[in-house]
Amino acid sequence: MGDRKGNKTASPGKITRPAVSGIFARERLFTMLDNGQGKPVTWVSGPAGSGKTTLVASYVDAKDLPCLWYQVDEGDRDVAAFFYYMGMAVNQAAPRKRKSLPLLAPEYLADLSAFTRRYFENFSDLLPRPFVIVFDNYQEAPEDSPFHDVVRDGLSVLPEGIQVIFLSRAKIPKTLTRLQVSGSISSIGWDDMQFTRDESAELLRLRGCDRLSEDGFNDLQERTQGWAAGLILMAETAKAAGGALSAPRDLGRQEVFDYFAGEILDKTDGETREFLLKTAFLPKIAVSVAERLTDSTRADQILSGLNRNHYFTERHASGTAVYQYHPLFR
Missing domain, CATH: 1.10.8 (Helicase, Ruva Protein; domain 3)
Structure with missing residues (x-):
């Protein structure tokens, strides 16, 4: 990751911006990202392989935007590690303002929200304007982790000129619903990500x-x-x-x-894998049909979960729940 295009320094992979070259610049989506700069948060979602990471990495390169790139993973269950890596990342993004940010010590856990807000206030003071923070693979954050609350509280104090872009296979989580209701989030979804x-x-x-x-x-x-x-x-x-x-x-x-x-079957539980293998040949499938075909009482839960997490499963708007797998998945 570097503070400017072409000025990259060695860093752990967790805070390294992906290198992109020789790719197709998606000007249509660049315009959508430009338009989203009027809002503090942009949520980019779509299934694996839809080009989310390539899109945003090529965008910040093309616009020569200073950027901090954070790869979300299972380890972010430990929010102390998150603050550690963010402190490392900001020192690389703004080397001229090198300053140590506090680590999350046990005594701060009693009021994690207050610590988070103070941390991000100090954090944002070190960054140039404009500036982009990218949280890649956000769907990997454990659902029961305080990480989501930390991100929400951090967003609440970021000043104008700092934009946060989330890349995820899933839809906007409940922790960010308030921002969505207030119109503070712009979205680029699977319908937008599909190549014309x-x-x-x-x-x-x-x-x-x-x-x-x-x-x-x-x-x-x-x-x-x-x-x-x-x-x-x-x-x-x-x-x-x-x-x-x-x-x-x-x-x-x-x-x-x-x-x-690699992207679906290896990452799902045995029941879901068996369900997919029994139903993937159908062009469309109603929940009632899936239940009879698989003898599963969790058909509705499995299909809605696949759709919610952009696992190549589309839900059709109708009186009854009807789903359709991506043609190549069949």
């Missing part, structure tokens, strides 16, 4: 896969539904075959399966 036809065509061209018939391209766009990882997996498979996508339905199957296995 023009964007897909440009991405394929940059990947060296531009010898594609109109029917082939239409098929590819329909199957991937603008999912970045799906487009890239199929493009890379096509490159290995000489750059032509003559039969998209036959390309990338193993690569797509491996991706879903």
Whole structure:
């Protein structure tokens, strides 16, 4: 991570901004991020492989914005570690104002909220303006951790000129509902993250896969539904075959399966994995049908959880709960 593009210093991976190069600059979404600067928080959500991290990393590079990048993970259950890493990160982001921020000592736990507010007040005084703080993979924070309350309290005292961008596979958590109600959060969701036809065509061209018939391209766009990882997996498979996508339905199957296995099947419990394997072949599935097909009384809970966490599961607005898996997932 560095305070400016091209001025990176060695740091732990937890506070290192991802390096991006040779990627497709998504000007449409850059405009949405620009428009979101009028609000203190932007929430970017979408399934794995939708390009959230690449989007924001390329945006702060393109706009030459000073940035602090924080990778959220299971370890943030320990909020003392969070304050430690944030102190390390701010010293790298503003080296000319090098100042030690306090660590979370046991005596501060009695009023963690007050400590958090004072910490972020001092923290923000050290940062230049404008400044961007990114919390990547926010869905990895344990639900029962005080980390969420710490983030909420910290946001409450950040001054104008500091924007916070959250990247998550999940929707806005309850701890930030107040900001959402007050109109203080701008959102970029899965509908926005999906590549348009023009964007897909440009991405394929940059990947060296531009010898594609109109029917082939239409098929590819329909199957991937603008999912970045799906487009890239199929493009890379096509490159290995000489750059032509003559039969998209036959390309990338193993690569797509491996991706879903790593991002979903390996990260869910046994009951959910079995549920997915029994239902994924259906184009659409009602909760009542899923219950009969799987003999599971938790069908509604499983499907709503997959949808809430952007696990390639869409809920259709209707009188009864009907879900649809991403075409490549089937």
